[in-house]
Amino acid sequence: MTAYFIRRVLLIIPTFLGITLMVFTITRFVPGGPVERIISEYQLKGSGTGGRSSLSERPTQPLSKEQIETLKKYYGFDKPVLVSYVIWLGKVITFDLGVSTRYSDPVWRMIRERMPVSLYFGLSSLCLVYGICIPLGIAKAVRHKSAFDNISSVMVFIGYAIPGWVVGLFLLIIFASNLSWLPLGGIVGDTFDEMTLLEKAADLVKHAILPLIAYVAGSFAVLTFLMKNTLMENLAQDYVRTAIAKGLPFQKAVFRHALRNSLVPIATSFGNHISVVLSGSFLIEKVFNINGMGLLGYESVVERDYPVVLGVLVVSALLFLLGNILSDICVAAVDPRVQFE
Numbered sequence: 001m002t003a004y005f006i007r008r009v010l011l012i013i014p015t016f017l018g019i020t021l022m023v024f025t026i027t028r029f030v031p032g033g034p035v036e037r038i039i040s041e042y043q044l045k046g047s048g049t050g051g052r053s054s055l056s057e058r059p060t061q062p063l064s065k066e067q068i069e070t071l072k073k074y075y076g077f078d079k080p081v082l083v084s085y086v087i088w089l090g091k092v093i094t095f096d097l098g099v100s101t102r103y104s105d106p107v108w109r110m111i112r113e114r115m116p117v118s119l120y121f122g123l124s125s126l127c128l129v130y131g132i133c134i135p136l137g138i139a140k141a142v143r144h145k146s147a148f149d150n151i152s153s154v155m156v157f158i159g160y161a162i163p164g165w166v167v168g169l170f171l172l173i174i175f176a177s178n179l180s181w182l183p184l185g186g187i188v189g190d191t192f193d194e195m196t197l198l199e200k201a202a203d204l205v206k207h208a209i210l211p212l213i214a215y216v217a218g219s220f221a222v223l224t225f226l227m228k229n230t231l232m233e234n235l236a237q238d239y240v241r242t243a244i245a246k247g248l249p250f251q252k253a254v255f256r257h258a259l260r261n262s263l264v265p266i267a268t269s270f271g272n273h274i275s276v277v278l279s280g281s282f283l284i285e286k287v288f289n290i291n292g293m294g295l296l297g298y299e300s301v302v303e304r305d306y307p308v309v310l311g312v313l314v315v316s317a318l319l320f321l322l323g324n325i326l327s328d329i330c331v332a333a334v335d336p337r338v339q340f341e
Contacts, residue, residue: 005325005328008325008328009325012318012322012325015321016317016318019313019317020085020089020092020313020317023309023310023313024081024084024085024088025081027306027309028077028081028084030304032304033075033077033101033304033306034101034305035068035071035077039068075101076088088310092314095108097111097307097310097311098307099307100300100305100308101304101306102300102303102305102308107307107308107310107311108311110311111293111308111312113291114292114293114295117291117292118292118293118294120187120208121212121215121292124208124212125212125215128212129216129220129223130266130270132216133220133224133227134223134227137224137225137226137227137228138227138231138254138259140152140153140224140228141227141229141231141232142254156224159217159220160217160220160221162217163283164215164284165284165286165287168210168211168214168284168287168288169287171210171213172185172210172287172288175210182207182209183206184289185207185289185290186288186290187204187207187290187291188200188203188207189203189207210288214284214287214288215284223266223269226265226266227262227266230261230262230266231254231258231259231262233262234257234259234261235253235254239257240257243257260334263334264334267330267331267333267334268327268331269327270327282294282295282297293312293315293316296308296312297316300312
């Protein structure tokens with residue numbers, strides 16, 4: 001098993017190179033990069049009307065060829081793609097993700113400032129999803145076709161059918177705008193620095209309630225029904241029926257025998273959620289005005305801030321690849337019969 005995990009760790013390198021090279025190449029050919037943006041800004045300044053003039057009144061090319069070549073050299077667009085990629089990769093190895101072309105701030109510092117926010121909401125939603133879905137799936141499997149099972153299935157499917165950001169909008173309208181029970185957005189209140197420790201904790205919880213509900217709504221149904229279906233399948237196996245026939249109470253047969261085998265599919269998908277912990281959902285963060293990693297990645301793509309796009313990609317790709325290995329570790333921990341060769 002040790003050799004298997006060593007091979008999996010080594011496979012991270014070519015997979016990471018393939019992902020980053022593909023995205024890096026795309027950023028070099030997509031129009032609207034930093035050079036084009038600077039030219040557009042100079043065109044607006046040259047019009048002298050604050051951007052209200054017609055296209056024919058604006059100078060077609062406000063910069064000379066020498067100035068454009070200087071800009072391309074400054075942003076690294078003067079070299080072939082592979083050469084530029086190797087230079088960028090060498091900086092990444094030394095933990096240098098470059099500088100934002102939009103804000104002129106170090107990319108790593110921008111990511112580091114957003115990371116605690118994404119960790120706070122990501123880990124909280126992860127704990128809520130698994131902490132609620134597993135017990136709910138067990139209860140639905142044990143009470144299959146009961147009133148509880150049918151009513152909860154309808155509620156779970158409704159939550160799954162509505163996107164998380166739409167749920168967030170409804171929650172904001174009802175509980176924040178109409179009832180004024182909870183804040184409209186953000187992470188903390190305006191007077192957070194003046195609060196006591198208990199007041200700060202209460203303020204954090206108050207601002208997190210609605211976003212967490214929106215986060216959980218999207219992935220609630222899949223894990224719940226996965227837990228229910230796998231548990232029902234194991235309860236129908238011969239080893240469980242034999243244990244019950246020998247006098248073992250049904251509750252003990254569920255928790256001692258069937259439950260552990262039913263957790264294997266849940267453990268398989270656990271590692272894949274690790275990347276979501278940091279990447280987040282840019283739509284939910286946009287709705288609740290949360291400055292997390294998801295919103296940072298979305299804004300960098302819209303603004304063609306390629307260093308930030310690649311920086312977010314590096315963090316997300318590494319987390320996803322490490323999450324796949326973590327999934328295998330979780331499967332081996334849940335089911336000792338699993339042997340990776």
